[in-house]
Amino acid sequence: MSMRVLVGVKRVIDYAVKVRVKPDKMGVVTDGVKHSMNPFDEIAVEEAIRLKEKKIVKEVVAVSCGPTQSQETIRTALAMGCDRGIHVEITGKEYENLQPFHVSKILAKIAKEEDVDMVILGKQAIDGDNNQTGQMTAAVLDWPQATFASEVKKNNGDLTVTREVDGGLETINVKLPAVITTDLRLNEPRYATLPNIMKAKKKPIAKKTVADYDVDISPRQEVLSVEDPPVREAGSKIIGNTV
Amino acid sequence: MIRGVISKLGKGGVSLKNYKCFQRQSLTTEWLYPSYKQPGVSFSTSTCCGSKDLELTSVRYNVERGNYSKVTEADIAEFAKIVPNRLVTDADEIAGYNTDWLRIVKGASQVLLKPKTTKEVSAILKHCNNRHLAVVPQGGNTGLVGGSVPVFDEIIISTQLMNNIISLDDLSGTLVCQSGCVLESLDNYVSEKGFIFPLDLGAKGSCHIGGNVSTNAGGLRLLRYGSLHGSVLGVEAVLADGRVIDCLSTLRKDNTGYDMKQMFIGSEGTLGMVTAVSVLCPTRPKACNVAFLGCTNFADVLSTFKSAKGMLGEILSAFEFLDHQCIEVVEQHLDGVKSPLETDYPFYVLIETSGSNAEHDEEKLNQFLESVMSKGTVQDGTVATDMTKIKAIWGLRERIAEALLHDGYCYKYDISLPINKIYDLVEVMRNRLEKTAVRSVGYGHLGDGNLHYNTTSREFNKDLYGQIEPFIFEWTAQHKGSISAEHGMGFMKKNYMRYSKSEGAFDLMTQMKQLMDPNGILNPYKTLPKQY
Numbered sequence: 046m047s048m049r050v051l052v053g054v055k056r057v058i059d060y061a062v063k064v065r066v067k068p069d070k071m072g073v074v075t076d077g078v079k080h081s082m083n084p085f086d087e088i089a090v091e092e093a094i095r096l097k098e099k100k101i102v103k104e105v106v107a108v109s110c111g112p113t114q115s116q117e118t119i120r121t122a123l124a125m126g127c128d129r130g131i132h133v134e135i136t137g138k139e140y141e142n143l144q145p146f147h148v149s150k151i152l153a154k155i156a157k158e159e160d161v162d163m164v165i166l167g168k169q170a171i172d173g174d175n176n177q178t179g180q181m182t183a184a185v186l187d188w189p190q191a192t193f194a195s196e197v198k199k200n201n202g203d204l205t206v207t208r209e210v211d212g213g214l215e216t217i218n219v220k221l222p223a224v225i226t227t228d229l230r231l232n233e234p235r236y237a238t239l240p241n242i243m244k245a246k247k248k249p250i251a252k253k254t255v256a257d258y259d260v261d262i263s264p265r266q267e268v269l270s271v272e273d274p275p276v277r278e279a280g281s282k283i284i285g286n287t288v
Numbered sequence: 289m290i291r292g293v294i295s296k297l298g299k300g301g302v303s304l305k306n307y308k309c310f311q312r313q314s315l316t317t318e319w320l321y322p323s324y325k326q327p328g329v330s331f332s333t334s335t336c337c338g339s340k341d342l343e344l345t346s347v348r349y350n351v352e353r354g355n356y357s358k359v360t361e362a363d364i365a366e367f368a369k370i371v372p373n374r375l376v377t378d379a380d381e382i383a384g385y386n387t388d389w390l391r392i393v394k395g396a397s398q399v400l401l402k403p404k405t406t407k408e409v410s411a412i413l414k415h416c417n418n419r420h421l422a423v424v425p426q427g428g429n430t431g432l433v434g435g436s437v438p439v440f441d442e443i444i445i446s447t448q449l450m451n452n453i454i455s456l457d458d459l460s461g462t463l464v465c466q467s468g469c470v471l472e473s474l475d476n477y478v479s480e481k482g483f484i485f486p487l488d489l490g491a492k493g494s495c496h497i498g499g500n501v502s503t504n505a506g507g508l509r510l511l512r513y514g515s516l517h518g519s520v521l522g523v524e525a526v527l528a529d530g531r532v533i534d535c536l537s538t539l540r541k542d543n544t545g546y547d548m549k550q551m552f553i554g555s556e557g558t559l560g561m562v563t564a565v566s567v568l569c570p571t572r573p574k575a576c577n578v579a580f581l582g583c584t585n586f587a588d589v590l591s592t593f594k595s596a597k598g599m600l601g602e603i604l605s606a607f608e609f610l611d612h613q614c615i616e617v618v619e620q621h622l623d624g625v626k627s628p629l630e631t632d633y634p635f636y637v638l639i640e641t642s643g644s645n646a647e648h649d650e651e652k653l654n655q656f657l658e659s660v661m662s663k664g665t666v667q668d669g670t671v672a673t674d675m676t677k678i679k680a681i682w683g684l685r686e687r688i689a690e691a692l693l694h695d696g697y698c699y700k701y702d703i704s705l706p707i708n709k710i711y712d713l714v715e716v717m718r719n720r721l722e723k724t725a726v727r728s729v730g731y732g733h734l735g736d737g738n739l740h741y742n743t744t745s746r747e748f749n750k751d752l753y754g755q756i757e758p759f760i761f762e763w764t765a766q767h768k769g770s771i772s773a774e775h776g777m778g779f780m781k782k783n784y785m786r787y788s789k790s791e792g793a794f795d796l797m798t799q800m801k802q803l804m805d806p807n808g809i810l811n812p813y814k815t816l817p818k819q820y
Contacts, residue, residue, distance in 0.1 A: 061675030077574060081674030121673075236628035236670035236677065239581070239661055 048102045048162040048221075050093045052127065053152060054109045055083040056118040057172040070270050072141060082118045085167025087125075088227040091234040092197060093165050094126035101199050102163075104128045108155055110148055112136045116250060123245035124237035130250035131155060135262070139255075142264035145173075149181035154258040156186060161222065163204075168193055168226040179226035189219040193228040345393040345439050345779065348748070353440045354812050356422040359399055363419060367401055370411045374449065376400040385444050388429060388437050390698060393779055395438030397424070404449045406524060406532055406563040412445060413561065413809075414530025422812050425557040427468065427499025430491035432689075432700050433778025435556045436499060439813040445561065447498045453477060454564065461569040462521060462538045467498025467562045483569035486513035490686035498562045504554030506774030508686075511735040512605040512642070516553055519568050523549035525560035528805040538566045551800070556776050557811040559804045573605070573642030575649045578678045579657065581669035582633030586711045588665040589635050593707070593734055595665070596639055599656040603649050606640035607735035611714065614688045614729045621694035622687055628670045628680070637666075637734075638685050688731055688742075695726045695744035699756055703739045703764050704773035710739045713763060717741060720759070724752045738773040761787045777815045785817060 058064060059079040067074055082090075096102040107122035109115040110133040119130035133151055135143055156164050164186075169176035183190035191197075191206035195214065198205040208215045209228045237245070255262050345351065367375050376382055377399055387394045403409045416423050422442040429436050438444060447468030454464040461483045465474065472492040475485040487500055489507030499505075501523065504516050513519060522537035535549040552560050583589045589609050596604055612634050615627050627636075643649040653671070660666040672678045692698045703713065714730030721728060725743045732740040741760070745752050761771045765787040772781050772788070786794060801808070801816060 059675045061679065079576075079675065081676075084676070236580075236672070238629070239657055239666070239669040239671070242671060243658065243661070 048096075049104045049106065049159060050096065050102050050163045050165060051106050051108060051152070051156050051159060051161040052086070052089045052093045052122065053148075053164070053166040053178070054086045054090060054107050054118050054122045055167070055170045055172075056080050056109060056111050056115045057083045057170055060084060060171060066271050066273050070272065071268060072271055080114065080118075082121050083167050083170045083172075085169060085171070085227050085229070087167075087234040088229070088231050089165040089167050089225075090122045090125050090127060091232045092194075092225075092227060094235075095232065096197075096199070097126065099199075106131060106159055106161070108133065108152065110135050110143065110151055111140055119250055120245055121237065123248045123250075124242045125235060126241065127248075129248055131253060132250050133253045133255065133258070135255060139262060141268075143262060144265060145175045145177035145181055146265060147260065147262040149178050149185055150260045151255065151258050152178070152182045153185035154260065156182070156222075163222060164188075164224045166224065166226050168228055179224055183224035186222070186224065188222050188224055190224045190226070191217060191219050192226040194225050195228050195230045197225060197231070342387060342391050342394045343748075344396060345434065345437070346396075349779075351439055351813060354422065354808065355420075356442075356809070356812070357420045358441065359421060359443065363415070363421065364399070366415055367399065367412065370408055370415070371401050371403050374402040374404070376402070382444070385426060385429065385446065386438060388431065388434060390432060390693065390700070392697075393434035393437045393439075395424075396441050397438040397444050398441060400444045400446060402446050402449045406526065409445065409450075409526045409561055409563050410530045410532050412443075413526050413528060416443065416809055417529045417807055420807055420809065422809050423561075424811050425498075425502070425561040427496030427502070428470065428491065428494040429499075430495040431499065431503060431778060432702070432775045433772070433780040435503065435776055435778030435811070435814050437779070439779060442812065447496050447563075450498070450563065456481060456483075456569075457538065460538075460540075461571065462566055463569050464522075464536065464538060464564065464566040465497060466564050467496060467501070469497050471495050471497055471500060478569045479572055482572050484509075484572040485569055486519040486567065487516065490689060497565055497567075501553055501565050502555065502557050502562050503776045504774070506733065506736065506738065508606050508608070508640075508733070510733065510774075511607060513570060516567075517550060520549065520553055520565055521568050522566035523552045523562055524564040525549075525552045525562045527560045528807060528810050532563075533560060536564055536566055540568065551804075554776065556778060556815045558801060558815045559810065561810070573644060575641075575643050575646035576605075576678065577641045577649060577653055578672045578681050579637075579639045579653065579669055580628055580672070580681050580684075581637045581639070581660070581666045582629050582631065583635040583637060583665065584633060584667055586635060589637055589711075589734065590708060591663075591665045592637055592660050595656060595660050595663075599659065600639070600641055600652055603641040603643040603652060604639070604735075605642040606638065606733075608638040608685055608732070609734045610636050610638070610685060610688065610731035611711075611729060612636070613727055614731045615684070617695070617727065617729060618684060618688055618691045621691040625680075625684060625687060625691075627684065628672075628677075629668055631668060633667060638681065685731070688729070688740075692729070692742050692744055696746040697744060697748045699743050699745075699753065700775070701739075701741040701756075701760055701771075702773050702775040703741060703760075703769055703771060704737050705739060705764065705767055705769035707734065707737045709767050709769075710734065710737060712767075713739060713760070714741055716763065717743065717756070717760065721752065721755060724749065724755065736773070758784065758787075764788075779814050782813075782815055783817045 059081045062079050065074045093105040105127040107119050107127040108131040109119050116132050166179045193209045194206045195209050196207035203218050203220055205218055382400050385400055386397055424438045424442040424444055426436045426444050426446045450466040450468035452466045456463045487507050488509045522535050524536040525533050552562050619626050641649050672681050718728040726745055728743040730741050732738045761784045764771050770788045771784050
């Protein structure tokens, strides 16, 4: 098999960090805050590597759109086992205004250019919680989509995907090429081993800009205000007999 | 001077319970330490040990009760006046305070007091001293040598409700708080202001700072920040007769006479009950990395340590080691905890770096890793930079003690040795106990020369116990080690002090106890052998 897979890896504020709103209420504090790979993207990387280990896939390409530091996230994906990376550098105001709508167009362009058979993305990023990029990418490409995957199996030329839906599991067949988004139970991502971390340093990362893909990333929406969630009030104890 | 502190405790404190930022933090760590959460309550019956009722300490170790009075109705009435509604006499409720989470000791106290202020502690002790009633101060009850649990009917004075933070100096990082503050809450509190608490240990979710100070707890950050004898700037303690000793200085330097606060650090509540402390908190490092490495023999672990000191120097914040038997016990008994490495190795090393610049640190760490890999002292490993993985790897190390309990009964030894001898002891003991013990494991703070040697059996076995002690202490003394590196003497180790202390030092300790607690009411049967 000579399939090629594209995985999206977003750099987000670390899951364990307490997020703070900026004093001007126009966003959250990111300077000096620990970042890591979006956990759902980690699952996407793991799934792609497993397909490679099963010899179903020949090459895994990791892509990230964002500031220079996004390369660290790509490096992490390479250390886990991806073959090469593509960094689409988007910084400052442009990055702040970047939406799933823009990212999906960039991803679709790359998918075409790299001639991939499958795009695996996290079902959502834990910073924006949009849950849109995968669906939009499939729409732009006009490919079938299998979202919220908890199991992916190759079945001749098709994929059999188990999806986590309200009230249970749904199993569907999709034709390739296709877009898959990962749910939490799909797999448990591995730790990158030292020899692989060393090897990853030598793997290539192509540096690109939005202009290379001819995508318009002018903002489609405007942030009016970012607020802290309301503070939960302390409960009170109800004294009485339980039934 | 004394009054000043008491009034501060009464008013200005910030109650931890109302401190909103803990909600998220505690959620993320709760799963790490489930069994510490309610010492003795949630798993005192059958969850992990499978044994029936625990034998009383006084019966198992054949202890004779000291010549103390027994609590009367009049005493209870007096206590009710001092701590209204915070006096517990219900046996079920006291049960958890009468035993430890390791289930190695059990007392028979019938009275539990929960003071909120230094003044109340003082009034309690004054009454007890006059009446010749023995007491045991108790914090989070996470100790490992039975130091915080009564042996007979000592009155338990819990610091549970003394949990106010009094002040934090933004500039110097000096934190002043009451002794019942939970360690993890303090670390969360100071981290909001950009500081780190200089002490960190596995039981952080429930241990109290008063207990930490009283036992001079060591833990995971000692390598970087030193012992509590250095980072504690001040202590307020109440003596047996109720006198409040105010040494609650916030000064870094203070050479006016004898440094009396040191007497309360590590004396396990036998010289006075700690009611408040001031601690110097360093600036919180911005970048943190954790590496988990596999080594084929102990010589390689030592050589890795040497390289780490040379190449990571100022950013090295922990160097822990564990043997494969530790991984086995953790994987066998705890759900969802497993080694991040695919292959098994006889030894593992956990290295943590903390610094101010993530890029610099990473570069240093990478150079170090490349060097030890190319030398072949490290066979394999992984590096964690995101918090989830960092916590998972630390969890592997911190939960060994918890996993061992699932074997049945755990015999714990906490030994200081010259670093090159540190693992010899494990091998000697493993051979010696091969036929009787379920397993023998060695892990610990290699950077501090501190070994935790643990062995387990299905249930408490007197023969096995006799094979371990006093042999292990004799061996340690022969090799110029200390029989208690950081756990203290408590009840379990008190009779073996002479293996590590000279006669002169021992005599002076006895005189000190005489002077500060002439009636011997403070935490009797602990720390010192003989009549105390």
